Amino acid sequence: MDRTKKLWIALGVVLLGTFTVLGVFGREVYRQAPPIPERVLTESGKQLMTTDDILRGQRVWQSMGGQQVGSIWGHGAYQAPDWSADWLHREATALLDILAAERVGRPFADLSPEQQAGLEERLRREMRTNRFDADTGTLTISDARARAVAATGAHYDALFGGDASLAGLRESYALQEDAIPDASERQAMTAFFFWTAWACTTERPGLDVTYTNNWPHEQLVGNHPTPANLIWSLVSIVLLIAGIGALVWYKAFRDEKEAPVEPTEADPSAKIELTPSMRAVWKYAAVAIGLFVLQVLTGALTAHYTIEGQSFFGLPIGEWIPYAVSRTWHVQLAVFWIATAFLAAGLFLAPAVGGREPKFQRLGVNLLFVALVVVVLESLAGEWLSVKRRLGLDMGFWFGHQGYEYVDLGRAWQIALFVGLMLWLVLMLRGFWPAFKQLDSMRPLVLLFAGSATAIGLFYGAGFFYGAKTHLSVMEYWRWWVVHLWVEGFMEVFATAAMAFIFSRLRLIRPTSATAAVLFSTSIFLVGGIPGTFHHLYFSGTPVSIMAVGATFSALEVVPLALIGFEAWQTYKLSRGAAWMVTYRWPLRFFLGVAFWNLVGAGVFGFLINPPIALYYMQGLNTTPVHAHTALFGVYGLLALGLTLLVLRWLLPRGEWKDRPLKLAFWAMNGGLALMVLMSLLPIGLAQAAASIDQGLWYARSDAFLQQPVMETLRWLRMVGDTVFLVGVGALVWFVVGLKTGWSLKGAAGVAKRPHSASLAVTAAPGGAEA
Numbered sequence: 001m002d003r004t005k006k007l008w009i010a011l012g013v014v015l016l017g018t019f020t021v022l023g024v025f026g027r028e029v030y031r032q033a034p035p036i037p038e039r040v041l042t043e044s045g046k047q048l049m050t051t052d053d054i055l056r057g058q059r060v061w062q063s064m065g066g067q068q069v070g071s072i073w074g075h076g077a078y079q080a081p082d083w084s085a086d087w088l089h090r091e092a093t094a095l096l097d098i099l100a101a102e103r104v105g106r107p108f109a110d111l112s113p114e115q116q117a118g119l120e121e122r123l124r125r126e127m128r129t130n131r132f133d134a135d136t137g138t139l140t141i142s143d144a145r146a147r148a149v150a151a152t153g154a155h156y157d158a159l160f161g162g163d164a165s166l167a168g169l170r171e172s173y174a175l176q177e178d179a180i181p182d183a184s185e186r187q188a189m190t191a192f193f194f195w196t197a198w199a200c201t202t203e204r205p206g207l208d209v210t211y212t213n214n215w216p217h218e219q220l221v222g223n224h225p226t227p228a229n230l231i232w233s234l235v236s237i238v239l240l241i242a243g244i245g246a247l248v249w250y251k252a253f254r255d256e257k258e259a260p261v262e263p264t265e266a267d268p269s270a271k272i273e274l275t276p277s278m279r280a281v282w283k284y285a286a287v288a289i290g291l292f293v294l295q296v297l298t299g300a301l302t303a304h305y306t307i308e309g310q311s312f313f314g315l316p317i318g319e320w321i322p323y324a325v326s327r328t329w330h331v332q333l334a335v336f337w338i339a340t341a342f343l344a345a346g347l348f349l350a351p352a353v354g355g356r357e358p359k360f361q362r363l364g365v366n367l368l369f370v371a372l373v374v375v376v377l378e379s380l381a382g383e384w385l386s387v388k389r390r391l392g393l394d395m396g397f398w399f400g401h402q403g404y405e406y407v408d409l410g411r412a413w414q415i416a417l418f419v420g421l422m423l424w425l426v427l428m429l430r431g432f433w434p435a436f437k438q439l440d441s442m443r444p445l446v447l448l449f450a451g452s453a454t455a456i457g458l459f460y461g462a463g464f465f466y467g468a469k470t471h472l473s474v475m476e477y478w479r480w481w482v483v484h485l486w487v488e489g490f491m492e493v494f495a496t497a498a499m500a501f502i503f504s505r506l507r508l509i510r511p512t513s514a515t516a517a518v519l520f521s522t523s524i525f526l527v528g529g530i531p532g533t534f535h536h537l538y539f540s541g542t543p544v545s546i547m548a549v550g551a552t553f554s555a556l557e558v559v560p561l562a563l564i565g566f567e568a569w570q571t572y573k574l575s576r577g578a579a580w581m582v583t584y585r586w587p588l589r590f591f592l593g594v595a596f597w598n599l600v601g602a603g604v605f606g607f608l609i610n611p612p613i614a615l616y617y618m619q620g621l622n623t624t625p626v627h628a629h630t631a632l633f634g635v636y637g638l639l640a641l642g643l644t645l646l647v648l649r650w651l652l653p654r655g656e657w658k659d660r661p662l663k664l665a666f667w668a669m670n671g672g673l674a675l676m677v678l679m680s681l682l683p684i685g686l687a688q689a690a691a692s693i694d695q696g697l698w699y700a701r702s703d704a705f706l707q708q709p710v711m712e713t714l715r716w717l718r719m720v721g722d723t724v725f726l727v728g729v730g731a732l733v734w735f736v737v738g739l740k741t742g743w744s745l746k747g748a749a750g751v752a753k754r755p756h757s758a759s760l761a762v763t764a765a766p767g768g769a770e771a
Contacts, residue, residue, distance in 0.1 A: 004444060004512065007519035014523045018530035018553075025534065025549050026477055032543045033473035034199035034211035038137030042146045049191040051137075055469045056393070057192030060185045062468065063396040064160075065324030065387050066403020068331070069175065072196050073212060073540050074619035074697075075476065076405060077327055079306050080173035081701045082620045084196035085216040087152055089698035091197060092220040095148035096123055102144065124222045127201045128210070139198075153190035160186050171309030172703035174323035181389060196472070199541055213547060215539035215616060216697035225616050228544045233611035236555035240607065243559035247524070272650055275357035277347065277427075280365045282651050284344035285644050287373070289736050291337035292641075296729050298330040300722050307715050324387045328401065328408045329380055334632055335406060335487065336376050341640035342491060343368075343424055345498055346453060348647045350431025353446055353501065358430040365427065371420045379409035379417075386410075397468040404475065406483045407463050418460055425457035444515040445504060448522075449497040455490035462486065473541035484533045487636070493522050495639050499591065502646065506584075521560060528556030538612050539619060551612050558603045558610075583649065586662040590642030593670055597634025605630050605677075617692045621700060623685035626677050634673060641732070648739060655745035661735035665728045672725025680718035684711060 036055070040048045067076030070083050093108075099119050100108040108116065132139045141149070159166050162178035170177065180186045199211040201221045214223045301312060302323065310318020347365055351357050378399075385391050386400025399410040407414065428450070435446040462481035466474060500514035509517075534542075534550030581588075605627040609618050618624070645662075687710075692700040699705055738744030 004516055004519070007516055007523065008444075011519055011523045011526075014527045015530075018526060021531045021549060021553075022533060025531075025545060028545055029473055029477045029537070029542050032204075033471050034195075034202075034541045035132055035134065035137075036195065036471065037132060037139035040139045040141065040194075042141060042143050044143055046146070048141075048146060048149065049194070053188050053191040054195045055192075056185075057188035057190065057195075058472070059393045059397065059468050060180060060189040061192055062403025063386050063391070063393055063401060064179055064389075064403075065322075065328060065401060066408075067405040068324045068327045068403075068408065069179075070173070070701075071620050072472065073200075073476075074215070075536075075540070076620070077323075078620065078622055078625065078701070079323065079706075080175055082216065082697060083193050084200050085218070085620075085697040085701065087156075087193045087197040088200055088216070088218055088221065089696065090155060091145075091148050091152045091194075092123060092127065092218070094151045095126065095145055096120070096220070098144050098147055099123065120220060123220060127221045128203050130202050130205055132202070149194055153187070153194070156190050156193065157183070157186045160189070169703060172707050174305040174309050174318075176310060176318060176322040176324070176387075204543075209544070211541050212539045213542075213544065215619070217617060217692060218696045218698065225613055226544075228547060229612045229616055232548050232551035233613035236551040236611045239552060240555040240558055243528075243556050247559055272352065274651065275351045275361070277357060277361035277365045278351055279651065280362050280369075281344050281348045281647060283369050284340055284347065284372075285648055285651075286736075287369075288337050288340040288344060288640065288644055289733060291333050291340060291376070292637075293729060293733060295330055295333035295337055296726065298326050298333060300726070302326045302330050303715075303718055303722060307712060321384075322387055325384050328383045328387070331406055332379065332383070332408055334637075338491075338632075338636050338640045340372065341644045342456070342494065343372075344647055345643040346424065346428050346494075347431075348650070349449075349498065349501065350428050352505070353449065354431045354434040356434055358427075358433070361427060361430065364423065364430075368420055368423050368427065371416065371423070375409075375413050375416045375420060379413035382410045382413065383408055393468075402468075404479050406487070407479060411467075414463055418464075421457045421460055425453060428453045442504070442511045445497070445501055445511055445518065448515065448518050449494075449501055452490060452494035452497045456486070456494050459486040459490055473537075476537055476540040477542075480533050480536045484536060485530065489526065489529050491636065492525065495643075496521055498643070506581075508581075524560045525557070528553045528559065532557045535610055535615075538615055547612050551610075554610055555607075558607050583656075584646065586657070586659065586666065587642045587646040587649065589666060590638050590645065593638045593666065594635055594642065596670075597630055597638065597673075601627065601630025601634040617697075618685070618689050620697065621685050621688040621692065622681050623689060626681045626685055629673065629681070630677060634670075638670075648736065652739050658735075658738075658744050658746055661731045661738070661744065665732035665735065668724050668728025668731060670728075672721045672723070672728055674721070675724055676718055676721030679720055680714050684714050687711065687714075 036051050038051050040050075042048065061072075070077055070080030070086075072082065072084050074082060076082075096108040096119055099122060100106060100111055100115075103119070104111065104115065108119065111119070126142060126145060131141065159169065159173075159175070160180040161183065162181075167177070170179075180189065200216060201210055201218070201223065203210055209226050209228075210223065213229065214226050217223055217225075301317070301321070304312050305318065305323040305326065308314075310316065310322060312318075347368075351361065382391070382400045386396040391400045397410065398412045401408055402410060402414070409417070432446055432450045435442065436450075460482060462478050462485070465478040465481075497518050500509070500518045503509050504511045504514040531549050531552075532554030534546045535554035536550075538547045538550060605623075609615050609623050609627060649657075688700040688705070691705055705711065735744045
C-alpha cells in the first residue's frame, strides 16, 4: 500500500472518529443543559417569572445586540460586564444585606468577621442548593432571595431604561442611552439574566459542582475551580508536549525526503488563459479590499468607544452608530471580507483546475457577486435597525440581529448567504469536473480541493440548528460548529489545498508530494480541531465530560502549528530558486506572515487561554481578543490578502510591481497588529486575569477596575498600533488602486501584456508523465 493511500485512509478514519466524538458528546449537551423552569415561585407562593418570561428576555437580549453588549457565560464583548457574573455578584451582595438586616438590623459591611462568616455560609447554602423540581418544572426560592432578585432587577431596569443617575455607568459600559425603552422587555431580560446566573451558582443534582462547572470565580457563593478542571488542564499540557515531541520525531526520522524540484526557466503560469469567468473575479477582489477597509475603520471606532463610551474624540457618533452596532459590523465584516477573498480564489482557480470554461460560468460568477453584495448590505442595515429598536422581536431575529457573535446577521440573510455558498460550490464543482476524469497525478489534489470546498459550502448550515428560543447551551454548541469548524477548520483545509494546488502548478513541488502534504496536515489538524470545538464550551452549562474531551483534543490543535513555519520557509526557499518567482514575492511573504501568526496567534496565544484552569479565570477577558485578533487577521486575514494579491497578479499580468507600497503595507499591518497586542490588549488582559483570580470575574469586568487611570492609559496606547496598522491598510489600498491606474507598475505604459496561449491545466503526456 503506497503512502498516499495510507494517508487517505487515515483522513477517513480521522473524520469518522472525530465527528462521532463530536456527535456523541453533543448529545450530552442537550441532555444535561441547565433546566429552564416553567415557573419560579417564592416559598410564600408568589410567582416571579415563567419559562416564557425567560425566553422572551433571551430574545430581548438578542435584539439589542446580544453578545456584542457585554457577555453571557463569558461569550461576547468585553467592555460591558458579563451579565451572568455581574448579576450573580449583585444578587449575592443584596441577599447578604437582607439577611444581615433580618438577623441583626445592620448592613452586612458593619458586622464582625464572625457574623459575616456565618451569613456567607447561609448565603452559599441558599444559592448553591438546587431547589428545582423536575417533575413539576418549578423552581422555588426563599422570600429573602426574591427580594434580592427584585433589587438586582431594579438596577438593570434603570441601567437599560435610561435612568439619569446611571448615565456615567452606561458611558463606562459603552451602552447607548435608553437601550431598551419598553419596560416589559426590560423586565423579561432581567428574568433571563437571573436564570443565567442561577445556572452559574446552582449545583447539579447529586454533585457538588454547578451547571457551569463552578464558573465564574465568585468567592461569596463558593465558586472555585473543580478538581476536574485542574486534572484536565494537566492532561492537556502533557498531551501538548507529547504531541509536539511525536511530530518532531516523525519529521526527523520518518518523514520521507524527496529530491528538490528543479525550478523551470519560465513562469508556468504564463500559460494561463484568462477565461471570462476568471476575468469577472476582479470585482470580488475589489469588494474584499473595500470590506477590509470598512472592517478596520469600524474596529478603530469600537476600540475608541472603550475610552469615551459613545463618543469619538468628543463627537457623539454613538447616537447614530452605537458600540453594539460598530462591534457587530466589525466582527461580521471580518467574516465577509475574508470569505469573499476565499470565494474569489476558488472561482478564479476552478477553470484552471478543470482546464476549460464551463458554460454560463461567467453568468454564475456575476449572479453570485450581486447576491453577495445584497446580503452584506442588507444584513448590516438590519443589525443597525435591530439595535436601534426599529424592529420587533420576531422581525429582529429574521431580518435584524440574531445576537450571537460571528453569526449576528438576521436569519433571512443567513439563509441567503447559505444559498450563495451553495451556488459558489456548484460553480466550483463545475469547474473541477473535467479534472475529476483525468487519471493523472493531479487528480488526488483536485479531489482534496473539491472536498474542502464542499465542506465550506455545507458546514455554514450548522447555524440553522438553533432558533431564537433555543436553549443557550445548545445554541453555543451549534454556533461553535460555524465559528470553529467552518471558519477555523475547513477554511484552513481549503486554503491548504488551494496553496498546494498553486505551488504544484508553479512546479515548485510535485503534485504527489503536495497531495501527501495536504492529507497529512489535514489529518493532524482535524484530529484535534474537530473534537477541540468543545474547548469553547467548558462553562456553557455543559457536563464535565465536555471539558475532558475539549481539553484533551484541543491541546493537539497546537501541535501542527509548531512546524508550520518550517514548512512555509522551505517552500519560500524553493521559490527563490527561480528568477521569475520575484513576480510572486509579496503574495508569498503574506503566506509567510500566516505561518508566523499561526504559531504565535493561534498557537501560543490560543494555548494561553486553552487549558480549563486558564480559561476558568480568563474567559471573557481581554486575553481572548489577543488570540482572536492575531489568529483571525494574522492567519486568515493575511492568507486572504495573499490569495487576493495572487489573483490580481494573474488578472493584471502586465508589468513589474512596484514593491514599496506592498512592503509598507506588509510590515505596517504586521507591526501594527503586534503593537496593538503587546502595548494594549495583552497587558489589559493579564491585569484582568490577576483581578479575576484575586477577587472574581465580576470585578475584572467592572467599571471600578476598567476605568482606573492605568487601564485607560493602556486603552489609549492601542492607538499606536492602530495608527501603524491603518498606514499599512492605506498603502495596500493605494497599491491595489494603482494596479488599475498604472502607478503601481514599473514602466507600465511601455510593457505589453504577456500572451495567454494555453490553459494552466497540466495535461498528461504519453506514459503518464506530466507535460
